[in-house]
Amino acid sequence: MTNLVIYNHGKDSIPWGEKPLALAEVAKRQGFEFVSPDYQASNDPDWRVQQLLALDITGCETLVLVGSSMGAYVSTVAAETIKPKGLFLIAPAFYLPGYARTDFKPTTANIEVFHGWQDDVVPPENAWRFCREHRARLHMLDADHRLLSILPLMVTAFERFLGTCAA
Template structure:
């Protein structure tokens, strides 16, 4: 199984979350990659197109792991191409009006059955309410935790949740 990480707006494939979480996937036998969107910092639509193009090159549906804007990008791609699962951390959901030409959506329709969302109560960048709304609509597993947007204080817990999530898919 392949796991594709998508980083946040001002982050990179070398982000702390990816560096901490990629080995979790590798330990259970997954191949891992992180898409580089640094040249598309302010272009979420370009990011989605890049991710969809990468997925179209694969022989099997990957698992998408995204943080913040990377969570929204992963979800947007999963609405168009089938994926094996979505693991979203502090995703920028129901916030499209903050993007150039974006209109806030009422719902999302990913083409996968297995979804987990992790969000911090103290997130002052992407409101946790969007994750609750999404989880309610899709019946996703939801972890609301005492953390800020970066989720740095919760990385050990997130490692365990990602391990459990991937183990149920393999």
């Protein structure tokens, strides 16, 4: 049995940018395997959900889904089917035009969201709305959509989050 983190990158991002590299270090220190699928072949969020659902996660004892922007949408929609121990969402692309789903049923109560007040891609109120509906832990910070300016804070929170998921 293994502990696994699956990181889902955003629309115009790459699988191994600054955020996943930093989070992977934390995951490995805590005994989690860390994978970051490459979704660059399509910007269709629902195609990406199908790609995530097609991954073989048999034998996984503790599964944590992490997603940034479109990847947070992908993680949250997939969570209804694969039932992770936790969802760690970064600037989640919720309630946006072109996304099929606006109603989410993530199946885990362990949800943590980071969003920037200066986000000009996804309005901050979208994160607040989701967190209110799902009673998720919300961190609203003075940052832009990419949230790189608060990456050290996010890494620290992720370390605590993984400890909670593994307990």
